[in-house]
Amino acid sequence: MTTLFISDLHLESARPDIAAQFLEFLHEEAVSADALYILGDLFESWVGDDDPDEHYASIKQALRELAKGGTPVFFMHGNRDFMIGTRFADETSVTLLPDPYLLKIEGMRVLLSHGDAMCTDDIEYQQIRQMTRNPAWQAMMLQKPLVERLAIARQARAASMQRGATMSLEISDVNQSAVEALMNQHAVSLLLHGHTHRPAVHEFSIDGQAATRIVLGDWYEQGSVVRWDRHGPRLEVLKRKKIGVRPQ
Numbered sequence: 001m002t003t004l005f006i007s008d009l010h011l012e013s014a015r016p017d018i019a020a021q022f023l024e025f026l027h028e029e030a031v032s033a034d035a036l037y038i039l040g041d042l043f044e045s046w047v048g049d050d051d052p053d054e055h056y057a058s059i060k061q062a063l064r065e066l067a068k069g070g071t072p073v074f075f076m077h078g079n080r081d082f083m084i085g086t087r088f089a090d091e092t093s094v095t096l097l098p099d100p101y102l103l104k105i106e107g108m109r110v111l112l113s114h115g116d117a118m119c120t121d122d123i124e125y126q127q128i129r130q131m132t133r134n135p136a137w138q139a140m141m142l143q144k145p146l147v148e149r150l151a152i153a154r155q156a157r158a159a160s161m162q163r164g165a166t167m168s169l170e171i172s173d174v175n176q177s178a179v180e181a182l183m184n185q186h187a188v189s190l191l192l193h194g195h196t197h198r199p200a201v202h203e204f205s206i207d208g209q210a211a212t213r214i215v216l217g218d219w220y221e222q223g224s225v226v227r228w229d230r231h232g233p234r235l236e237v238l239k240r241k242k243i244g245v246r247p248q
């Protein structure tokens with residue numbers, strides 16, 4: 001009995017190697033799991049559930065087959081795919097989760113999050129986040145034609161890459177006080193998130209109590225998964241087969 005957690009695949013048509021590994025993961029592993037939790041940034045960008053992109057359609061189909069086959073699939077928004085909505089959920093039979101989400105598993109309490117909300121040292125990003133997570137802003141966006149939304153998303157990605165290139169590792173990481181405040185608020189000793197692309201298991205203490213923060217890695221060069229069975233959670237690397245074309 002195993003529950004799987006992944007995040008930060010950043011799927012896009014320009015990276016068929018990531019999709020190939022993801023589909024293999026679904027067919028070979030998730031199909032026999034108790035549940036699959038996707039903690040955000042499954043897609044590199046998402047401008048609305050009405051996008052007919054064929055690459056995304058193939059991923060949606062695979063998620064639907066997995067869910068229909070009996071593996072419940074849960075999805076939490078990341079900072080790239082926060083526009084995923086109820087139509088996507090209907091089409092894929094995936095259940096959308098709020099961020100954060102408290103999960104009870106194997107008698108333990110674990111708080112799930114994408115992670116970007118805890119990056120409080122990046123003040124400019126938090127302002128952007130507040131704006132783009134506002135339902136009124138999203139409704140206004142969805143009024144725009146698809147081509148316009150795709151152009152806006154391209155610009156946003158370019159701006160984000162430029163910001164990231166000049167930002168210190170410290171500022172773009174989660175803030176430890178924000179981590180502890182969130183864990184206190186939800187009375188958990190275990191937090192599982194992605195976003196920072198810095199896979200690790202951090203052990204620390206909050207008010208003298210042992211606490212753990214597990215960070216999932218991205219799927220750019222290899223996969224990253226947390227497998228949770230009766231022995232507890234394990235963070236593992238999924239090696240990628242060196243076949244197919246590696247784009248620039």
Ligand code: MN
Nearest residue numbers: 041078079195
């Ligand atoms: Mn992210």
